[in-house]
Amino acid sequence: MREESGLQSNFLDHFRDLASKYSRTETALSQCPYCSMQCSMQVHKEHSYYSSRHVITPHKADPVNQGRMCVKGMESHTPALDKGRLQTPLLRRNGKHVPVSWKTAMDWFGRKIKMLQRQYGKDAVSVYGGGSLTNEESYLLGKFARVALQTRHIDYNGRFCMSSAASASNQVFGIDRGMTNPLSDLLLTKCVILAGTNIADCQPTMMAYLRKAKANGAVIIAIDPRVTGTTKIADLHLQLKPGTDAILASGLLKVIVDEGFVNETFVQQHTTGAEELLEHLRSIDLQQVAAITGVPVDMIGLAARAYGKAESGMLFTARGVEQHATGVKNVCSYLNMVLLTGKIGSPGNGYGAVTGQANGQGGREHGQKADQLPGYRLIENPEHRRHIAQVWGIKESKLPRKGIPAYELFPAIMRGDIRSMIVLSSNPVVSNPNAHLVEEALKRLDALIVIDLYYSETAKLADLILPGSSHLEDEGTMTTLEGRVTLRRAVSPLPGKARLDWQILCDMAVALGKRKGFSYASAEEIFEELRIASKGGIADYSGITYARMEQENGVFWPCKREEEAGVVRLFEDGRFYHADGKARLIAVSRTLPAEPTDDKFPIILTTGRVMQHYLSGVQTRRTPALREKVPEPFVQIHPDTARKCGLQEGERARLVSRRGEIQLAVRFSADIRTDTVFVPFHWGDEQCINRLTLPTMDPQSGMPSFKACAVRVEPIHATIQGEEQMEDEKEKVVAYR
Ligand SMILES: Nc1nc2c(c(=O)[nH]1)N[C@H]1C(S)=C(S)[C@@H](COP(=O)(O)OP(=O)(O)OC[C@H]3O[C@@H](n4cnc5c(=O)[nH]c(N)nc54)[C@H](O)[C@@H]3O)O[C@H]1N2
Ligand SMILES: Nc1nc2c(c(=O)[nH]1)N[C@H]1C(S)=C(S)[C@@H](COP(=O)(O)OP(=O)(O)OC[C@H]3O[C@@H](n4cnc5c(=O)[nH]c(N)nc54)[C@H](O)[C@@H]3O)O[C@H]1N2
Ligand code: SF4
Ligand SMILES: [Mo]
Numbered sequence: 038m039r040e041e042s043g044l045q046s047n048f049l050d051h052f053r054d055l056a057s058k059y060s061r062t063e064t065a066l067s068q069c070p071y072c073s074m075q076c077s078m079q080v081h082k083e084h085s086y087y088s089s090r091h092v093i094t095p096h097k098a099d100p101v102n103q104g105r106m107c108v109k110g111m112e113s114h115t116p117a118l119d120k121g122r123l124q125t126p127l128l129r130r131n132g133k134h135v136p137v138s139w140k141t142a143m144d145w146f147g148r149k150i151k152m153l154q155r156q157y158g159k160d161a162v163s164v165y166g167g168g169s170l171t172n173e174e175s176y177l178l179g180k181f182a183r184v185a186l187q188t189r190h191i192d193y194n195g196r197f198c199m200s201s202a203a204s205a206s207n208q209v210f211g212i213d214r215g216m217t218n219p220l221s222d223l224l225l226t227k228c229v230i231l232a233g234t235n236i237a238d239c240q241p242t243m244m245a246y247l248r249k250a251k252a253n254g255a256v257i258i259a260i261d262p263r264v265t266g267t268t269k270i271a272d273l274h275l276q277l278k279p280g281t282d283a284i285l286a287s288g289l290l291k292v293i294v295d296e297g298f299v300n301e302t303f304v305q306q307h308t309t310g311a312e313e314l315l316e317h318l319r320s321i322d323l324q325q326v327a328a329i330t331g332v333p334v335d336m337i338g339l340a341a342r343a344y345g346k347a348e349s350g351m352l353f354t355a356r357g358v359e360q361h362a363t364g365v366k367n368v369c370s371y372l373n374m375v376l377l378t379g380k381i382g383s384p385g386n387g388y389g390a391v392t393g394q395a396n397g398q399g400g401r402e403h404g405q406k407a408d409q410l411p412g413y414r415l416i417e418n419p420e421h422r423r424h425i426a427q428v429w430g431i432k433e434s435k436l437p438r439k440g441i442p443a444y445e446l447f448p449a450i451m452r453g454d455i456r457s458m459i460v461l462s463s464n465p466v467v468s469n470p471n472a473h474l475v476e477e478a479l480k481r482l483d484a485l486i487v488i489d490l491y492y493s494e495t496a497k498l499a500d501l502i503l504p505g506s507s508h509l510e511d512e513g514t515m516t517t518l519e520g521r522v523t524l525r526r527a528v529s530p531l532p533g534k535a536r537l538d539w540q541i542l543c544d545m546a547v548a549l550g551k552r553k554g555f556s557y558a559s560a561e562e563i564f565e566e567l568r569i570a571s572k573g574g575i576a577d578y579s580g581i582t583y584a585r586m587e588q589e590n591g592v593f594w595p596c597k598r599e600e601e602a603g604v605v606r607l608f609e610d611g612r613f614y615h616a617d618g619k620a621r622l623i624a625v626s627r628t629l630p631a632e633p634t635d636d637k638f639p640i641i642l643t644t645g646r647v648m649q650h651y652l653s654g655v656q657t658r659r660t661p662a663l664r665e666k667v668p669e670p671f672v673q674i675h676p677d678t679a680r681k682c683g684l685q686e687g688e689r690a691r692l693v694s695r696r697g698e699i700q701l702a703v704r705f706s707a708d709i710r711t712d713t714v715f716v717p718f719h720w721g722d723e724q725c726i727n728r729l730t731l732p733t734m735d736p737q738s739g740m741p742s743f744k745a746c747a748v749r750v751e752p753i754h755a756t757i758q759g760e761e762q763m764e765d766e767k768e769k770v771v772a773y774r
Contacts, residue, residue: 056086065528066096069110070117070169070508071651073215073392073518074240076102076110080509080528091118100590101220101519107241109651112663114509116656117529122490123504124533134502139534139544142501147548149484149500150186153456159187159437163446163455166193166405167462168394171513172522172578173563174538175396176411176570178461179404182437184429184554185546189437190455192407194463195400196443200738201364202354202390203401208365209372209621210607211614212575213413214520214594215398217607218351218387223250225385228347230340231259232282232371233357233744234391237266238648240518243391244270256343260285261357262643263673263715264708273340279643279713280745281330282358283628286370288326288334289341291318293377298345303379307611310622314373317624331710345378349385356393356645360743362631362733369623376620382608392518394652395508399516402576402594403567407440411567412574421574428570429554442739444469444732450478457484459545461538462505466495467653468718470741471696472727488541493655494721504535511537513560514586520593522578522603524586539563572597575614631733631742634712638694638747640678641713644726645744654719670724671702673715674750679705682750692716694748697728714750718743 063082068075077096082089091114097104126142127134137145153161164182166175175193182191199215206213223229223246236243247270251257259271260282268274277285293299294315304311327334344350352375358367372388380386392398403411404425411428414421416439426433441449447469449455458479469475479485479498487499496502509529516522531537536544539560546555557563561583572579580596581603593603612618634641649667650657657663672690674682684690686705691698692714700723701716709715716726731746 059086060084066526067509067528068395068515068523068525069106069113070395070656071109071113072240073394073397074102074242075395075515075517075523076106076242077523078106078110080114101517101521102242103245105242105245108649109657109663112660113656115660115662117490117507117509119659121492121659122507122532122535123492123496123502124535125504126534127502129500139536142503143544143548146486146501146545147550150457150549153483154186157456160189161454161456162186162188163190163458164188165443165446165458165460165463165465166191166400168193168195168198168397168400169462170396170400170405170538171511171515171525171560172396172399172403172567173513173560174461174542175400175405176403176567177539177542177563179409179411180429180554181542181546183404184431185549185551187435187437189407189440190446190449191405191440192443192446193400193405194443194465194468195394195397195406196739197360197468197741197743198356198393199359199390199397199401200442201359201361201735201740202368204365204738205368205372206390209369209376209623212607213401214576214607215392216387216389216519217381218384218389219519219593219605220246222385222387222606223247223255223351224253226250226349226351227255227385228344228350229255229257230344230350230352230371231257231261231267231271232352232354233261233359234353234355235261235265235267235357235645236391237269239355239393239646240391241648256347258340258343262710262713273336273343275332275336275340276710278329278331278710279641280361280363280628280630282361282367283363283370283625284326285330285332285337286367286374287318287321287625288323288330288332288337289344290370290373290377291321291323291326292338292341293345293374294318296342296345298341299377300379304377304622307379307613307618308376308620308622309617310624314377314622314624331712344374349383350378350380351385351387351389352380353389353391355391357744359390360740361745362735362740362742363628364735364740365737366625366628370625373622373625376622382606382611384606387606389518396515398518398520399514399522402516403571407442412571412578413576414574424573425570428566442734444734444739444741447475447478450481455482457482457486459486459488460495461488461542464489464493464495464653464655464721466498467721467725467727470727470730470732470743472725473697474732488538489655491655491659493653503541504533505541506531506535506537510535511560513539514564516594517591521591522581522586522594523591524583630745632695632731632745632747634747638749640748640750642692642694642729642746642748643713643715643744644718644730645715647717647719650717650719652719653721657719669702670717670720670726671704672750673704673706673709675707675709675711676705678711678714678750679703683752684750685752689753690750691753692729692748692750694729694731694746696731699724699726699728700753714748
């Protein structure tokens with residue numbers, strides 16, 4: 038080692054002193070912005086003399102994630118602190134986005150919206166929200182639409198997420214809380230059915246509960262067209278054809294009935310509709326079920342028996358079951374299994390629609406849905422309207438009526454009925470089906486206003502972009518997949534001139550001349566109003582306070598009084614939420630695929646997620662550690678199918694549907710059925726799989742068919758021929774006219 042001279046050593050000591058004086062770590066508690074597990078995490082800001090950096094560690098005292106986090110959560114600070122965050126309002130001038138002050142932005146907004154509403158009516162302006170927003174912001178967005186804009190056109194991205202399960206649960210149980218039981222009940226149960234849910238990739242920290250369930254002796258049954266990290270832990274995997282869940286469930290029900298697993302006392306005391314269902318099941322032929330679903334009769338029998346005879350059971354569905362034009366029927370069909378066997382309303386017995394987004398649960402309770410008012414009230418119910426109008430200090434007659442589901446807003450724009458859209462926390466041009474049409478519609482608007490964190494694919498099309506707040510800056514409450522309402526504190530300052538999402542909503546209301554009802558000093562003040570608004574509703578938050586959430590690690594809803602614990606497990610008193618206290622068994626008629634395959638489009642396309650990316654990918658694509666793992670989308674295809682299509686591994690393929698086409702990397706995989714291909718949907722523009730997906734919607738929930746449409750897959754060189762052929766065909770059509 039080289040000797041330090043006296044002078045040098047003095048200098049170094051001084052420097053070390055200085056460095057240690059400046060190095061300190063600040064730690065604060067926050068929550069991951071991504072999935073519905075809402076893992077709490079510690080954000081450490083490490084400051085040194087030279088620089089500062091952020092490090093995330095899981096929060097060991099979290100009763101739910103118990104110190105676990107997945108790779109997305111551990112990296113979630115990266116996009117939030119990215120220099121590419123929007124830092125100032127941007128207004129389109131001569132085709133270019135230029136930075137402007139908030140005053141200019143709000144003046145433009147107020148003038149433009151007032152002018153459009155004068156010219157085309159109040160409903161010409163629409164609002165599009167999202168499930169990442171806090172409860173306070175979801176509530177305020179609904180109020181903003183109904184009171185400040187007075188438009189009936191508001192809906193949100195949860196329409197594509199939870200709506201089929203929500204609609205089924207409301208019909209069957211009279212309440213829609215994703216999970217009827219807490220996650221800890223998984224440790225008590227003896228059988229778990231996982232239908233169309235890939236927990237390993239989508240709620241990774243929930244896997245520990247499934248592993249423990251298995252270690253405690255539970256039989257696990259997975260129902261998915263693909264082998265996934267989730268199906269791998271299952272004892273039985275029914276690898277069904279996409280879109281056939283309702284039929285598969287009717288086969289399972291048939292065995293349950295025929296082999297005597299019906300809990301007759303439960304059915305008699307707690308349900309209606311049994312006779313009709315049993316009559317319907319008589320007509321079910323197991324051989325036919327096997328032929329349609331691709332699941333052999335003996336596998337159907339094994340699964341039905343395992344669930345039927347288990348002393349307790351929990352059944353879960355997620356988007357694999359729900360994102361179909363028959364999504365509601367699919368869920369109802371599975372819920373018939375839960376009710377016929379009486380496996381609900383006690384420890385280890387229940388149902389869970391595995392919620393997706395960070396606040397996918399709370400975001401669907403407080404009024405950003407087209408037909409809904411806060412507290413899960415209905416906008417067409419006179420009593421509900423009166424209650425909310427009174428809370429908001431307006432006449433009931435001033436409250437707009439019910440609007441239309443999210444996707445339908447875009448055809449309405451094409452017809453000229455809607456002239457403006459305000460998008461808060463969503464990227465519809467990537468996440469809607471039939472994305473070409475959505476893009477065209479957004480371009481047609483007289484005013485598109487986008488409040489986002491980044492220059493997303495949708496923001497690029499906007500006339501006005503407003504810089505909003507990320508999870509690190511925004512305080513508020515988030516309701517987890519369990520129905521636990523949690524408080525997330527702010528831990529970082531806003532970048533540049535960005536503002537809190539709820540403050541932006543208030544600014545916009547003021548720009549429209551509606552200051553009354555839109556001046557809050559804090560998120561907590563909004564929550565206090567939400568408590569009153571939700572009081573007496575199904576999603577009753579009136580007993581929940583910020584202090585309680587902090588002290589009790591979240592509070593379950595419904596919670597009607599401050600002195601009482603929330604309802605952790607639903608229906609324990611034997612009563613469901615319909616007026617007669619009974620759950621509904623619903624006979625499901627035969628379901629047909631929304632777009633059957635044929636000679637031209639012989640393969641089923643299903644879409645979904647990979648662990649490393651989140652939704653439309655705006656956050657995770659700008660996270661180097663995640664982007665490096667999965668840099669681009671791909672088509673997962675069985676090697677036998679690939680060979681038939683003339684594809685070599687490693688080459689790119691062209692996928693074509695009736696709505697568009699896209700070129701993708703090919704991944705050979707024996708983990709998928711031979712009649713199906715899978716593509717993740719986390720990319721935009723030329724890589725956007727939603728340019729191909731089918732907008733046909735479930736008539737009850739407004740959910741499109743993300744999980745099944747007809748495509749063909751071909752090598753790129755062959756397609757050029759194909760294209761020429763199509764051109765020829767077009768010419769022929771012209772010639773015949
Ligand atoms: N990493 C990651 N995690 C996420 C998200 C994310 O984007 N990335 N998004 C969050 C959100 S918003 C949501 S909604 C959830 C979604 O969570 P999931 O619903 O679990 O995710 P998906 O991948 O959409 O679909 C689940 C499975 O359904 C299967 N499937 C496809 N078609 C059918 C069918 O017809 N029947 C059945 N039974 N199964 C079928 C697919 O093969 C897939 O494995 O995840 C949340 N968590
Ligand atoms: N093909 C196919 N399409 C699907 C699905 C599928 O399975 N297959 N799944 C559907 C489902 S389940 C969902 S939930 C939707 C979701 O689809 P999107 O609604 O598009 O969801 P995100 O990607 O979360 O979009 C969020 C946008 O808001 C921004 N953002 C995030 N957090 C905040 C915030 O706190 N404040 C503000 N102001 N902005 C924020 C992000 O930067 C991003 O641009 O996609 C649906 N689309
Ligand atoms: S499991 Fe969900 S909430 Fe937890 S760290 Fe991962 S993405 Fe975040
Ligand atoms: Mo979702």
